[in-house]
Structure formats: structure tokens, C-alpha cells
Amino acid sequence: MASQDELIPGTLEVLTLGILSHGALHGWGIAQKLKLLSREILQVNQGSLYPALHKLEAAGWVKAEWKATPEGRQAKFYALTATGRKRLAGEKARWARLSTAMSWVLDA
Amino acid sequence: MSLFRRRPRDPELDAELRYHLDQLVAQYEREGLSTEEARRQASLDFGGVEPTKEALRDGRWLEAFRRAARDLCYGARQLAAAPGFTAVAVLSLALGIGANTALFSILNTALLRLIPVERPNELYWFRVDTSDGGGYRLNYPFFASLAHDARFGQVFCAYSTNASVSNERLEVDLVSGNYFDVLGVRPWRGRLLRPDDDRVRLGHPVVVVTHAYWRERLHEDPAAVGRSLRINGGLYTIIGVTPPGFAGTEAAFPRQMFVPLHMKPAITPGWDGLDKPLVSWLPILTRLPPGTDPRALSHELHARYHAFQKPHLDADQKLVLAQKEYFRHWRVRLEPLREAVLAEDVQRHLRTLVWVVLALLLLACANLAGLLLARGQDRQREIATRLAVGASRARIVTQLLMESLLLGLLGGAAGLLFGAWCAPAIAAWFPLAGEGSRLDVKLDPLVFAFTLTVSLLACVVFGLWPALVSTRLDLVAAIKGVGGWRAGGRQRQWLLAAQVAIAVVLLAVAGRFAQRLQTLIHTDVGFTRERLLIAEIEPVLLNYDGPARIALYQKLEAKLRERVGREFVAATVSNVSPISRFNWSTLFYVNGEPRGVIPRANQVGLDYLPTLGIRLKRGRWFDERDRAGSPRVAVISETTAREAFPNGDALGQRFMADPRSPGTFEIVGIVSDVELNDPRRPEREMVYFAYPQWPFPAQDIAIQVRVATPAAAPAALAAVRGIVAGLDPNLPLFNVRTIEQALDTLLAAERLAALLGGFFAFAAALLSAIGLYGMLARDVSARRKEIGVKLALGATARWILWPLLRESLGFTLAGLGAGVAVLAAAGFWDSRMIPAAITLMLATTALAASLPGFRATRVDPAAALRGD
Numbered sequence: 001m002a003s004q005d006e007l008i009p010g011t012l013e014v015l016t017l018g019i020l021s022h023g024a025l026h027g028w029g030i031a032q033k034l035k036l037l038s039r040e041i042l043q044v045n046q047g048s049l050y051p052a053l054h055k056l057e058a059a060g061w062v063k064a065e066w067k068a069t070p071e072g073r074q075a076k077f078y079a080l081t082a083t084g085r086k087r088l089a090g091e092k093a094r095w096a097r098l099s100t101a102m103s104w105v106l107d108a
Numbered sequence: 109m110s111l112f113r114r115r116p117r118d119p120e121l122d123a124e125l126r127y128h129l130d131q132l133v134a135q136y137e138r139e140g141l142s143t144e145e146a147r148r149q150a151s152l153d154f155g156g157v158e159p160t161k162e163a164l165r166d167g168r169w170l171e172a173f174r175r176a177a178r179d180l181c182y183g184a185r186q187l188a189a190a191p192g193f194t195a196v197a198v199l200s201l202a203l204g205i206g207a208n209t210a211l212f213s214i215l216n217t218a219l220l221r222l223i224p225v226e227r228p229n230e231l232y233w234f235r236v237d238t239s240d241g242g243g244y245r246l247n248y249p250f251f252a253s254l255a256h257d258a259r260f261g262q263v264f265c266a267y268s269t270n271a272s273v274s275n276e277r278l279e280v281d282l283v284s285g286n287y288f289d290v291l292g293v294r295p296w297r298g299r300l301l302r303p304d305d306d307r308v309r310l311g312h313p314v315v316v317v318t319h320a321y322w323r324e325r326l327h328e329d330p331a332a333v334g335r336s337l338r339i340n341g342g343l344y345t346i347i348g349v350t351p352p353g354f355a356g357t358e359a360a361f362p363r364q365m366f367v368p369l370h371m372k373p374a375i376t377p378g379w380d381g382l383d384k385p386l387v388s389w390l391p392i393l394t395r396l397p398p399g400t401d402p403r404a405l406s407h408e409l410h411a412r413y414h415a416f417q418k419p420h421l422d423a424d425q426k427l428v429l430a431q432k433e434y435f436r437h438w439r440v441r442l443e444p445l446r447e448a449v450l451a452e453d454v455q456r457h458l459r460t461l462v463w464v465v466l467a468l469l470l471l472a473c474a475n476l477a478g479l480l481l482a483r484g485q486d487r488q489r490e491i492a493t494r495l496a497v498g499a500s501r502a503r504i505v506t507q508l509l510m511e512s513l514l515l516g517l518l519g520g521a522a523g524l525l526f527g528a529w530c531a532p533a534i535a536a537w538f539p540l541a542g543e544g545s546r547l548d549v550k551l552d553p554l555v556f557a558f559t560l561t562v563s564l565l566a567c568v569v570f571g572l573w574p575a576l577v578s579t580r581l582d583l584v585a586a587i588k589g590v591g592g593w594r595a596g597g598r599q600r601q602w603l604l605a606a607q608v609a610i611a612v613v614l615l616a617v618a619g620r621f622a623q624r625l626q627t628l629i630h631t632d633v634g635f636t637r638e639r640l641l642i643a644e645i646e647p648v649l650l651n652y653d654g655p656a657r658i659a660l661y662q663k664l665e666a667k668l669r670e671r672v673g674r675e676f677v678a679a680t681v682s683n684v685s686p687i688s689r690f691n692w693s694t695l696f697y698v699n700g701e702p703r704g705v706i707p708r709a710n711q712v713g714l715d716y717l718p719t720l721g722i723r724l725k726r727g728r729w730f731d732e733r734d735r736a737g738s739p740r741v742a743v744i745s746e747t748t749a750r751e752a753f754p755n756g757d758a759l760g761q762r763f764m765a766d767p768r769s770p771g772t773f774e775i776v777g778i779v780s781d782v783e784l785n786d787p788r789r790p791e792r793e794m795v796y797f798a799y800p801q802w803p804f805p806a807q808d809i810a811i812q813v814r815v816a817t818p819a820a821a822p823a824a825l826a827a828v829r830g831i832v833a834g835l836d837p838n839l840p841l842f843n844v845r846t847i848e849q850a851l852d853t854l855l856a857a858e859r860l861a862a863l864l865g866g867f868f869a870f871a872a873a874l875l876s877a878i879g880l881y882g883m884l885a886r887d888v889s890a891r892r893k894e895i896g897v898k899l900a901l902g903a904t905a906r907w908i909l910w911p912l913l914r915e916s917l918g919f920t921l922a923g924l925g926a927g928v929a930v931l932a933a934a935g936f937w938d939s940r941m942i943p944a945a946i947t948l949m950l951a952t953t954a955l956a957a958s959l960p961g962f963r964a965t966r967v968d969p970a971a972a973l974r975g976d
Contacts, residue, residue, distance in 0.1 A: 026124075026127065027124060027127075027128050028127060028128045028131040028132075031128075045153070045154075045155060046125060046128050046154060046155070046160060047155055047156075047159060047160045050121075050124065050125065050128075050160055051160065073127065073130075074123070074127075075124075075127045076120075076123075076124045076127075
């Protein structure tokens with residue numbers, strides 16, 4: 001197992017939106033995909049993930065629906081809404097700016 | 109006692125988390141762990157579920173909503189547990205909100221929906237202000253001069269008149285050709301009038317009928333369009349039907365059909381006036397494009413009118429100087445149609461009623477606040493305990509507010525029902541111009557929104573205060589159940605005083621309304637009003653011209669005489685119908701000198717005096733000698749005699765009544781004064797003419813019949829109908845009524861004010877009594893222990909009751925004083941109504957206090973001392 005880092009506070013939201021931009025997923029799937037795409041550096045436990053998901057849902061950035069999974073069980077799938085997509089674009093740009101700025105500072 | 113219920117399970121969330129856990133287990137199993145091992149590992153990884161749930165619940169809208177729902181449920185249980193309290197609170201609110209809903213729905217209909225056309229806000233009348241009031245009457249040549257001037261918007265006109273249509277007398281509008289286009293009315297069947305239908309004088313015998321007429325008289329016959337109607341004897345082709353709901357620009361004054369304005373000479377036989385520039389008869393309207401400044405345009409219109417009028421005025425030889433002056437001082441301006449459609453006295457009464465119902469709502473809210481305060485007192489221990497175990501004050505206030513919100517919704521719903529029930533009843537009493545007019549009150553979304561807003565506002569505002577008071581507690585004392593029972597007591601007393609004050613004001617005002625109505629009904633009008641029947645005919649509509657009309661009236665009089673002593677005891681005719689809004693006035697010149705206008709002029713038949721019961725004071729009454737060709741004579745009232753001839757005998761004097769018709773009338777008799785038209789506006793100056801001698805014989809005439817007993821009325825009426833039909837079978841008999849009915853119509857506004865005022869005042873008294881009762885009943889139960897001790901010590905009833913009632917009595921008296929002071933300050937001082945209102949209020953108070961008082965003396969000391 002690669003070394004794991006705590007998520008930087010406030011990033012779970014944009015990461016979730018980013019993951020969901022590829023298609024609807026349930027909570028478990030989101031956690032797995034986060035691990036996969038971050039090459040196992042980033043991980044999230046359910047205690048943070050689900051409150052974050054519900055917050056996104058309440059904000060109207062994602063919508064949730066109960067659907068059958070491939071193995072035939074019911075799971076709650078989350079998908080981006082139009083406003084969520086807009087939000088993601090804004091957040092992405094912000095992160096790009098921030099991380100560039102940080103690297104300028106740290107590499108100076 | 110479970111103050112805090114366990115949080116309810118959230119199955120959806122559970123399922124979601126379970127799915128996650130199961131996936132984790134499955135992953136470990138795939139990695140080679142045994143099922144049991146996988147589970148253990150997964151549980152370890154997964155961590156506690158409860159904190160997640162907790163995190164999920166906090167700071168979420170959904171949760172806030174759930175909490176509100178929970179509070180609502182809690183509140184509902186609390187309300188259900190106190191049915192007496194709930195019933196009283198809901199009833200109070202229902203009364204207050206219902207009254208407001210009813211009035212609002214009437215206002216909504218009357219003011220917002222009365223003009224059933226497109227964008228009614230853009231419509232304006234040409235209003236004329238004159239030295240003696242004013243109105244909306246101008247003339248056709250002026251209209252024609254504006255018709256193609258776009259600066260004044262789309263100018264159109266509509267003149268409302270009566271016509272005889274197939275033996276019925278109907279309301280018909282003579283309208284300009286662009287009328288329907290400008291109003292934006294589309295045809296329901298056929299087509300409507302177009303500008304081309306209104307070009308040639310007497311050249312367009314076409315008619316558009318309303319949907320109501322088409323339904324009721326033509327039985328929705330699709331083939332009716334194209335057929336003919338006989339109007340005033342002439343044939344008119346029906347070219348179309350207006351859509352349902354359209355009956356002219358005033359919904360309260362429905363018309364049945366529309367005829368081109370150029371047909372006027374045929375529709376109003378006897379007078380033409382279409383080409384006369386100085387005859388005022390035609391209401392002109394316009395639709396102004398949005399953004400027009402009506403005030404600036406009014407100035408332009410005024411200048412335009414006088415520029416138009418001046419050459420005509422200068423050229424006219426017949427008008428006397430005073431009349432020319434009168435025209436020169438006209439002020440012409442634009443007035444929104446919306447403001448003009450409701451009669452002024454109706455508007456005034458509506459405004460009064462708005463204040464009355466608002467006062468009633470305030471009373472209901474005061475009741476609610478008082479009840480909530482009392483309830484807060486009763487729940488002190490519970491609230492204190494919850495505060496002590498850490499519930500925030502905001503939380504408890506929210507919960508208490510939820511309770512009053514529920515009350516508000518219940519009260520609002522009940523109020524809506526109550527309002528929906530009484531609005532049509534009130535509207536039915538509503539005096540509107542035009543016969544057969546009525547106000548169709550509908551409950552539309554606006555009314556619902558209004559009721560909802562009022563209820564919620566009332567409850568939040570009047571629920572917040574008691575909630576704040578109830579949660580401001582001395583915890584220790586409250587939990588121990590000692591002291592502190594007064595918290596909120598003082599506020600309630602003030603509320604009581606305010607309620608009593610409002611109620612006494614409403615009672616006094618309502619009493620005054622009722623008294624005024626009684627005075628008007630029973631005032632001595634100078635003639636006998638009992639057992640008098642009235643019916644009218646308008647022979648001019650069937651083209652009876654001057655001499656033929658007089659001949660018809662004389663035949664009518666003769667036939668009526670034949671039946672006197674059979675179906676009725678006396679009968680006569682006159683052109684002014686007693687107790688009505690319509691009358692004639694006359695100019696009065698003595699020796700060529702104008703003596704002003706005599707406000708009442710009456711063309712009467714020979715039997716007028718005995719039939720009406722007017723007394724002859726001096727000289728003689730008209731008789732057979734006073735025919736068309738014989739020397740012209742007149743009879744005047746005592747007041748006229750006194751006013752017009754202050755220093756001499758009026759008898760034998762001569763006067764000229766109309767400069768257009770030279771020749772004088774000799775005064776041959778003086779009769780007692782009457783208030784013929786309207787008991788509210790005593791006009792005792794009156795001149796009587798024998799109708800055959802008047803140069804312009806009355807176009808319509810009122811038949812008046814005195815019957816021996818009210819039971820004889822139907823037979824008398826049948827006889828009158830028979831007589832009229834015998835004279836001319838096509839002559840419609842209309843406005844058939846008894847004098848009492850006429851009085852009802854005339855005094856409808858006063859009756860409405862008296863009825864509603866009385867109703868609302870009693871509701872107010874009832875509400876404050878309920879408030880007092882609730883307060884005392886609660887005090888008695890709160891002080892049972894104290895009363896028990898006193899009783900055990902052998903206290904008398906007085907010793908028990910006095911401390912209980914003392915304060916309430918004091919505040920009631922303070923309220924009475926404040927109410928009387930308000931009345932006095934408003935200039936309302938009535939030495940009969942104020943004591944009556946005070947007495948009634950005191951009696952109500954005593955009644956409200958007696959039941960709890962009686963219960964106090966019946967406290968069982970042993971039971972009371974054993975504790976709660």
C-alpha cells in the first residue's frame with residue numbers, strides 16, 4: 001500500500017464533483033475511484049464521504065437516485081447536475097491557480 | 109417523562125451505509141480473508157456509523173425541515189392534548205381572519221376584477237368637474253373631433269340607456285364603432301361592431317347581444333346570429349354575441365346589448381342630441397398607451413375642450429348667462445375608469461369596513477396572544493426543565509412558534525371557510541348602480557394567498573411575543589412550582605384592556621349605524637309610505653310623442669280611477685317615483701329674475717295628493733280645469749313658498765320655469781313639505797305641475813297605488829298590469845316594487861353598514877369575553893391551592909373572588925375608559941350609544957367572569973391541598 005495522506009480540508013467536494021463528471025456513481029464507487037485515480041495517495045472514509053455527498057446534494061450540485069448495481073443490489077447513485085457542472089468548472093480553475101501559485105512559492 | 113425523543117431511524121441512510129460496508133467486506137473477501145475476518149476488518153475500517161449520521165443531520169436543510177416537521181408534530185400533539193384551548197384559539201382566529209377574507213374577496217372582485225376587459229388599467233374616463241359636482245357627460249361633436257387624434261389615445265364612447273326589446277325593458281349601450289376593438293373583446297359568435305358599423309346616422313340597424321342575453325333569451329341558439337330583434341319598435345339584425353363575462357365596462361352594471369351610436373335617435377326616441385355641441389350626455393373614454401402621463405394629458409384635454417366649446421357657446425342664443433358661465437367653468441380631466449366604477453358612498457363604506465375588520469383581526473390576535481401567554485404560564489415547569497437540561501431558548505421558542513403556526517393554519521383554514529360563506533352574503537347586500545346588478549364574489553388564488561399571509565403573519569407576530577415571555581424564567585422558582593406564576597400575567601391584563609377598548613368602540617359605532625338606519629326608515633317624510641306600490645312605464649320607447657304620451661297618461665289615469673275601491677284604495681301617476689335616486693329640478697324665475705333652482709319638480713296626476721297623503725295647506729290642488737290648453741298653474745311646498753317669497757303671500761304669484769318655454773305658471777296652492785326621494789338628503793323645496801301642462805311631458809311615468817292591506821298587493825298589481833296591457837300590449841312594466849323595497853334599495857349602503865357593523869361588533873364583544881374567560885379560568889386553576897387553603901380556613905365567597913377578579917375588573921374598566929376616550933377623540937359622542945355599549949360590555953364581562961368565579965368557590969379544599 002502506498003503512503004496515504006489526509007485530504008487537504010475542503011478538497012473532498014471538488015474531488016467528488018470531478019469524479020462524478022465521468023458519470024453517476026454510488027458512494028463506494030466514488031471512494032474506490034478516488035483511490036484509483038490518485039494512485040492510492042488519496043483516500044476518504046465513509047465518515048467524511050457521506051456527509052459531503054449529502055451536502056452536495058442539498059446544495060443542488062449533485063442529484064441522487066436509487067438504482068440497481070451490476071451485481072443486482074440497490075445503491076444510491078449520485079450524478080452531477082447542470083449547476084454542479086458549472087461549479088466544478090469554477091473549482092477546477094481555482095485549484096489550477098492555487099496549485100500553480102503554491103508551487104511558485106514552494107519552489108522559489 | 110421523555111422530553112427528548114430518540115432520533116427516528118433513517119432507513120435510507122442506513123441502506124446507503126450498509127451497501128458501502130458490504131462492498132468493503134466483499135473486497136476483503138476477494139483479498140482472501142474468511143467471511144468472518146473480512147467482516148471484522150471491514151467494521152474496523154468502516155468506523156462508527158452514528159457520528160456519520162449525526163454529521164449528516166446537522167447543518168442540513170433537510171434536517172432543518174425534519175426538525176420543523178417534528179416540532180409541528182409535537183405542536184399538534186400539544187394542541188390535541190388541550191382541545192379547549194385549541195378550539196377557542198382557532199375560533200378566535202377564524203372570526204378575525206374570516207372577516208378579513210370576506211372583505212378582501214369583495215374588494216378583490218369589486219376593485220380588481222370589476223372591469224372585465226384587457227388591461228383595464230389603461231382605461232380612463234373624461235371626467236367633468238362642474239360647480240355643482242360633475243360627472244362623465246360630454247357631447248358627440250367633441251368626441252368626433254377627437255376620434256382621429258392619437259394624442260388622446262384610442263378614444264371611444266358608450267352611452268347607457270334603456271330600450272324596449274321584445275316587450276322587455278333592457279339596458280342597452282350605444283357605442284362607437286371602435287368600442288370592441290379598443291376594449292379587446294373578441295366575438296363569441298358572429299362578429300362584433302366595427303368602425304364601419306357606425307358611420308351613417310340611422311344607417312346601421314345591427315345589434316350585438318351579450319352572452320347572458322343569448323343564453324337566457326335566445327336559448328343559445330347558434331342560428332340567432334343573423335336573425336332580427338325588435339328594439340323600440342324597429343328591427344335590428346343580431347350580428348354577434350360577446351364572450352361570457354362581458355357585459356360592458358362595469359361588471360356590476362351589466363348591459364344586455366350594444367347598438368352603434370349612430371342609431372341613437374331610434375334608441376332614445378324623443379330626443380336626439382347627436383349633433384348638439386352643448387348637450388351633455390355622452391360618456392367618453394380612452395385607452396392610453398402605457399407610459400402616458402394622464403395628468404399632463406388632462407391639461408391638454410381641458411384646453412382642447414374649451415377651445416372646442418367657445419365658438420358654440422358664443423353663438424348660442426338660447427342659453428342664459430348663468431348657464432354659459434356654468435359651461436365656462438367646467439374642468440375636464442382624465443380619471444382612471446377603475447376609480448369611477450364604484451359609487452362613492454360604497455367606497456366610503458368599504459373603507460370603514462376595512463378598519464372594522466382589521467380591528468376584529470387585532471382582537472382575535474390579542475386573544476391568541478393572551479391564550480398563548482396563559483398556556484406559557486401553565487407550561488412553565490416543563491419549559492424550565494427543558495431549559496435546565498440544556499435546550500437552547502431559541503429551540504424552545506421555535507417549538508412554541510410552531511404551535512402558533514399550526515393554530516394559524518387551522519384558524520386560517522376555518523377563516524377561509526367562514527369568509528367564503530359570508531362573502532357572497534355580504535356582497536348580496538352590496539349597493540351597486542344599476543338594477544339587477546350583483547357582485548359575483550369568487551375565491552381566487554389571490555384570496556387564498558391573502559388569507560394565508562394574514563394567518564401566518566398574525567401567528568408569527570402574536571405568537572413570538574408570548575413565546576419570548578414564556579421562556580424568560582426564573583428556573584429554580586419555576587421548577588419548584590412556587591412563585592413566578594404571574595410571568596406574563598401583566599401582559600395579559602393589558603391585552604384584556606386593549607380588547608375591551610376595541611370592542612366598546614366597535615359596539616358604539618355599530619350602534620350608531622343601526623340607530624341611523626332606524627331613523628332613516630322611520631323618519632317622517634311627510635307622506636304615507638305604508639302600503640304603497642310603484643310600477644313604471646316608459647312609453648317614449650315605443651315612440652309615443654308629446655300629445656300621444658299625454659293622451660296615454662290620461663287614459664291610464666281614467667282606468668286607474670275606475671278600479672279605486674276595488675283592487676286598491678287610491679292610485680295616481682307622477683314622473684318622480686317616491687324613494688328613488690331620480691328626480692327633476694326646475695329653474696324658478698319671478699318677474700324675470702332667477703331665484704335659483706328648485707331641486708324637486710314633479711309632474712303629477714290629479715289624484716296625487718290624496719294617494720300620497722300629502723296635506724293641502726292653502727289654496728287649491730289641481731283639478732279637471734288644469735288641462736293642456738288652459739291657464740298654467742302650479743302648486744308649491746311650504747318651504748318653497750317661504751324661501752321664494754320671504755315677504756309676501758305666494759298664492760297668486762307667477763313664475764317662469766324654463767326659459768326655453770316662455771309663459772308663466774300661477775301658484776294656486778301650497779302643500780305640506782315632503783322628502784320624496786331620499787330621507788338622507790332632505791330637499792323640502794318642491795314644485796308640482798299638472799303633467800298635461802308641462803311643455804315637455806314626462807318620458808316615463810311611475811304608477812303609484814295605495815292598497816288597503818299588504819295582502820291586497822298582488823291583486824292590485826295584477827290589476828295595474830291588466831290596465832297597462834289594455835292600453836298597449838307592447839308596453840313593458842318595470843321597477844315594480846313596494847315602497848319598503850324601494851327604501852331597502854335606497855338605503856342599502858346604510859343597511860350594510862348597520863348589519864356588518866353590528867355583526868362585527870358582537871363578534872368583537874364575544875372575542876374579548878372569550879379572552880377574559882380564558883384568563884380567569886386559567887387563574888382559578890393556577891391558584892387552586894391558595895383558594896383551597898382559604899376555603900379550609902373558612903373564607904367566604906367574596907374573600908375568594910375579590911383577589912381573583914380585582915385586577916381583571918380594573919383592566920376592564922381601564923379598557924372601557926380608553927375606548928370611550930378614543931371615541932371622544934374621534935369626535936364620536938353619542939349620549940345614548942356610549943352608555944349602551946358600556947353596559948353591554950360590562951354585562952358580557954360579568955358573564956365571562958361568572959363561570960370561573962363560580963368554579964373557584966367550588967374548589968374542594970382537600971383535593972386542592974393534596975397538590976397537582
